[in-house]
Amino acid sequence: MKKSHYLIAIFCSIIFISSCKKNEDAIATDTKGQFSIEFEHQVNGTALALNTTTYKNAKNEDFKISVFKYYVSNIKLSKADGTSVLLPESYFLIDESKSDSKLITLQDVPTGDYTKIEYTIGVDYARNFAGAQTGALDPINGMFWTWNSGYIFVKIEGSSPLSTAVDHALTFHIGGVTDPNNTIRKFSADINTANPLRVRADSKPKMHFIVNAANLFTGTTDVSFATTNFTMGGDKSVIVADNYAKGMFRLDHIHN
């Protein structure tokens, strides 16, 4: 009984793997290359500095940032002819306090000229409910809610004199994957067809994104820290997610 289960499992995964290969072959040549993405953190045009600098939100309210981290996952590249490739197991935790984390490298990417990049800001539905994970998704990273299991997609903490919370704290933990408070958001950027992302076996192109942390608090709805200074999922998280989906990431340039 058990043995036959394993056999079926192995058999299925063989079929699965081989069918994956075929699909990829259809859209790309079989050579692979790599590229990297750099996330440069800013607040309204100036470099983000944790704890020290005072910034202003869209309502002209002062605030400081002490923590800024977020997930980028399910990176997908498309070509001008409309074909695309989803990079498997692409889960990254970008953390302002860890400079290594702000430069990610994607390996085994089918070579080609890509004119569009898409990714999920956060973690897809399935992985929120999957069992124990490792790597970027390891609960050790402090981005997993244990009482309402699922990942915190974007975390920003800090303070504002206007905040009514203890110590004037700002606590924005954005996550949740079920309606009406689903906060999974996708981001996509078209790449200038004159300078596409050229993935080659022998080169290492780099994409450079500007990430504006102030965008959590503006874009669709301007957030006032006097009334909104704490969220851990729920309707306020949705407001913030709609904001950052709109303007937090901007593709600045590509070095091919």
Next chain:
Amino acid sequence: MLFLSIALMYACSKNETELLPTQVDITFTVPANFPAPTYNFENNKLTNAGFALGRKLFYEARLSADKSISCGSCHQQFAAFANLDHKVSHGVNNCQGKRNSPPLFNLAWQKGYFWDGGVKNIETVPLNAIGDVCEMSTDIQSIITFLKNTPPYPNLFKQAFGATEINSQLVLKSFAQFTAVLVSGNAKYDQVSRKENGATFTPGEQAGYLLFKEKCSSCHKEPFFTDFSYRSNGLDLTSTDEGRAHITGVETDMGTFRVPTLRNIEYTGPYMHDGRFYSLDEVLEHYNSGVEPAENLDPLLKNGIALSATEQKQIKLFLITLTDHDFIKNTLYSEQ
């Protein structure tokens, strides 16, 4: 017992065909009257060594902040892994939690965990107890550091997973090898429904069973004695605990809790999410006369459930047939 577990590890480090005759091989067995489980060890291969490690961790008090509380402190086998006599859980520094410790068995069939269903995968359940300041008040990183530096854990992880590196995933998977294996499906009720060993109900139990099917089983559904839904059975006009709404944020979920299983109910008191009732008599009297018109009261309980003294006695007789003595006394699940 010590001998058995040594034998277990010994056998595992060698070869499965060399198992000693007294050796019990850990298996996950689905009782004939149960459906297919949701957790089936597909991504967490069940082994004797993995189970033995999970069990050891479950009873390891040194994992908690003040080294006084293990999972087994709040989940006691003689109470079907609920917490005897504790209304609400009792963690480190004598901290009182807000909810009653549920029993632990047949977890592999659940889709949500905790009274409010906040945790969705059995593998991630321990993170909550580990981190709760009112439970073990520590964090997974401290636990990993402790395990890395405390023999025989590094060896046990190697035997269980072939891994030299102890990480959170392996810790959580080994907990699940213990908790998901806990199956209770051999009560008198099960033997009667499977027509095993000529088991039959007494007339009193049979009368109770019929009453139960008529009045209780729409929520406490066979064979788990819960349909795993979230409902209010009218304990309070206004619930102080948000219940399911804490997770969903939905108004109509306010004050609703997962319908609890009634298996082993004889030993899992006190009852309800806050442990307010100490006896089954109090529970039955609640349904008979105490149901409050709570905001989200389940419509089935709009008029309570009228139960005469005889009917209450019969239902109780039936509920006691849900006790699975083999499970409660199975030494494989005990601290070694």
